[in-house]
Amino acid sequence: MAEISGGEVIARMLQKEGVDKVFGIIDGTYFGFYSALHRLGIEIVTPRHETSAAHMAGAYARLTGKLGVCMASNGPGVANILPGLVVEQGEGNRVLAITSARRPGIMYPDRGGTYQCFDQVGVIGKIAKSSEAVSSFERIPELMRKALRSSYEGRPGVVHVDVPENIMNGKFKTQAAIWPPHQYRQTEPLTPTAEQVARAAQLLIAAEAPMIHAGSGIIHAGAFEALRRVAELLHAPVTTSWAARGVLPETSSLAAPMPHVKLNHRIRNDSDVVLIIASRVGETDWWGKPPYWRDPSEQKTIQIDIDSDMLGLNKPVDLAILADAKRTLELLGDELERRKGEIRLDGRRARVAGYAKTMKEDREGWDKALSDLAAPMNPAHIGAVCREVFAEDTVLVADGGNATIWAMFYHQVKVPNTVLSTFKFGMLGAGMAQAVGAAVARPGKPVCCIIGDGAMGFHPQEIETAVRNKAQVVYIVLCDKQWGMVKMNQQFMLRPFKTMLFKHLGPEETINADLGEIEFHKLGQSMGAYGARVSDPRQLKPVLQQALASGKCAVIHVDVDPVKHMWAPGLLHFKKMHEEPKA
Ligand SMILES: Cc1ncc(C[n+]2csc(CCOP(=O)(O)OP(=O)(O)O)c2C)c(N)n1
Numbered sequence: 001m002a003e004i005s006g007g008e009v010i011a012r013m014l015q016k017e018g019v020d021k022v023f024g025i026i027d028g029t030y031f032g033f034y035s036a037l038h039r040l041g042i043e044i045v046t047p048r049h050e051t052s053a054a055h056m057a058g059a060y061a062r063l064t065g066k067l068g069v070c071m072a073s074n075g076p077g078v079a080n081i082l083p084g085l086v087v088e089q090g091e092g093n094r095v096l097a098i099t100s101a102r103r104p105g106i107m108y109p110d111r112g113g114t115y116q117c118f119d120q121v122g123v124i125g126k127i128a129k130s131s132e133a134v135s136s137f138e139r140i141p142e143l144m145r146k147a148l149r150s151s152y153e154g155r156p157g158v159v160h161v162d163v164p165e166n167i168m169n170g171k172f173k174t175q176a177a178i179w180p181p182h183q184y185r186q187t188e189p190l191t192p193t194a195e196q197v198a199r200a201a202q203l204l205i206a207a208e209a210p211m212i213h214a215g216s217g218i219i220h221a222g223a224f225e226a227l228r229r230v231a232e233l234l235h236a237p238v239t240t241s242w243a244a245r246g247v248l249p250e251t252s253s254l255a256a257p258m259p260h261v262k263l264n265h266r267i268r269n270d271s272d273v274v275l276i277i278a279s280r281v282g283e284t285d286w287w288g289k290p291p292y293w294r295d296p297s298e299q300k301t302i303q304i305d306i307d308s309d310m311l312g313l314n315k316p317v318d319l320a321i322l323a324d325a326k327r328t329l330e331l332l333g334d335e336l337e338r339r340k341g342e343i344r345l346d347g348r349r350a351r352v353a354g355y356a357k358t359m360k361e362d363r364e365g366w367d368k369a370l371s372d373l374a375a376p377m378n379p380a381h382i383g384a385v386c387r388e389v390f391a392e393d394t395v396l397v398a399d400g401g402n403a404t405i406w407a408m409f410y411h412q413v414k415v416p417n418t419v420l421s422t423f424k425f426g427m428l429g430a431g432m433a434q435a436v437g438a439a440v441a442r443p444g445k446p447v448c449c450i451i452g453d454g455a456m457g458f459h460p461q462e463i464e465t466a467v468r469n470k471a472q473v474v475y476i477v478l479c480d481k482q483w484g485m486v487k488m489n490q491q492f493m494l495r496p497f498k499t500m501l502f503k504h505l506g507p508e509e510t511i512n513a514d515l516g517e518i519e520f521h522k523l524g525q526s527m528g529a530y531g532a533r534v535s536d537p538r539q540l541k542p543v544l545q546q547a548l549a550s551g552k553c554a555v556i557h558v559d560v561d562p563v564k565h566m567w568a569p570g571l572l573h574f575k576k577m578h579e580e581p582k583a
């Protein structure tokens with residue numbers, strides 16, 4: 001009979017799930033696990049903080065469609081990975097966390113005074129989709145299967161398996177075979193009934209002004225092409241959740257990107273039939289409520305979701321379809337194709353043309369900032385120049401407060417699934433590791449990370465991770481030497497009239513809103529990255545081109561005008577978004 005460690009059983013099960021990367025920091029308590037990964041040819045990518053492992057796994061999962069796996073060691077390692085797990089669960093990325101635990105005899109419950117021990121399953125159980133402690137070697141396969149089943153069921157998120165060190169590392173006699181995934185979970189997508197598809201098609205064909213609202217489930221289902229086909233057949237404008245930006249390329253005349261906030265409201269009020277796909281219509285979708293959406297009594301809603309908990313969660317539905325986004329859109333596309341002659345397009349075309357005109361006007365308004373050539377620069381230049389310098393399919397990671405807003409308003413998503421951020425959580429600093437995860441997911445391709453100087457201060461050590469892993473991340477740090485977004489807000493709370501009049505308050509008038517300088521380009525150089533500093537907007541393009549030409553991870557310290565930086569576009573809308581809609 002073969003002898004095998006508990007860690008090796010887990011590694012072999014992950015191999016059967018197609019896992020080829022695991023993110024985490026090594027530790028003796030799970031040597032049996034990571035040494036087996038190594039033997040099996042599963043690459044271990046090591047950040048310099050456990051929370052980064054969770055973000056790398058999340059970014060990797062989102063960009064590849066595979067399971068993102070991270071690991072952390074009992075006590076401090078698990079304590080450190082907690083924020084990352086909270087965020088990845090919030091963002092809905094398919095992440096499995098494997099942690100080591102102290103031996104069963106001294107924890108669950110803690111005997112008292114146990115070294116590096118806390119109730120890991122109790123804590124993670126509160127924040128994840130599932131969390132299980134393994135109590136014996138024999139139960140590893142069953143509990144791993146349970147976690148993997150849960151991972152592929154419903155909305156993606158975090159699942160966790162906690163394994164005592166003596167089981168991870170001990171050798172056990174076993175003949176048990178490792179099952180392939182189809183023997184313990186449904187590997188076929190959930191399919192809607194023919195009747196559901198026919199009813200959805202009927203509603204959408206009969207509609208005067210149909211629209212589509214797409215969430216990031218489109219990304220997880222890989223439903224980009226199916227979405228495009230349905231949108232085009234219906235000639236329906238497409239709004240998205242923030243996290244789903246660009247699921248329909250924004251070069252399409254049907255795409256209504258999120259920066260066009262007022263237009264998004266208008267489209268949502270014009271439409272008599274809404275097709276919501278894989279979005280729970282949360283706060284950043286203005287809850288699906290009037291005045292931002294038409295009253296439900298005058299707006300029919302079809303909602304497709306893989307998770308029954310999302311159906312009718314925030315917006316009442318007329319037709320709920322519990323099914324996979326891609327499969328449903330493909331079948332709906334076939335049905336619409338069959339009934340193409342019945343779709344009256346004239347009114348829809350005129351309406352969409354009106355939306356295009358508004359978007360053009362918005363763009364012209366925003367682009368006025370690009371003629372401002374003063375130094376330190378207007379932050380508008382950064383997104384605009386990045387769009388010119390980086391390839392169309394480059395992943396953009398946005399992190400920071402106003403830094404993210406500026407990036408969002410001056411970036412156009414031309415290829416689906418090329419934007420990462422923490423749109424649900426707004427977690428400063430997560431972008432550092434997301435960018436490395438993106439580079440690992442798309443080997444050989446540069447990644448652009450636009451980040452605030454506050455956000456960059458949370459995890460600058462991951463520059464070294466990028467350098468060590470030959471990840472060509474270009475970190476572009478927007479340096480305003482302040483917590484820009486919060487400072488703006490604070491000024492309005494403290495002295496609204498003076499803020500409106502002078503655009504900012506004096507240095508002694510605000511509370512702890514300013515930061516000292518970190519020369520991020522030098523910090524980057526100290527870790528082996530390419531570094532440069534730029535303040536003049538005319539120099540930005542050549543500096544970024546040189547950074548790319550270096551072929552290395554790069555850190556570009558960009559001095560932005562601190563007052564202009566605070567006045568990011570759309571601020572009033574986003575402030576309003578946090579209030580409960582009146583209706
Ligand atoms: C981890 C974390 N802590 C605190 C906040 C609250 N917060 C939101 S924006 C912001 C300021 C961000 O400053 P910076 O990263 O420099 O970006 P800027 O707004 O200046 O562009 C803060 C503190 C947060 N979102 N995340």
Ligand SMILES: [Mg+2]
Nearest residue numbers: 453454482484
């Ligand atoms: Mg800042």
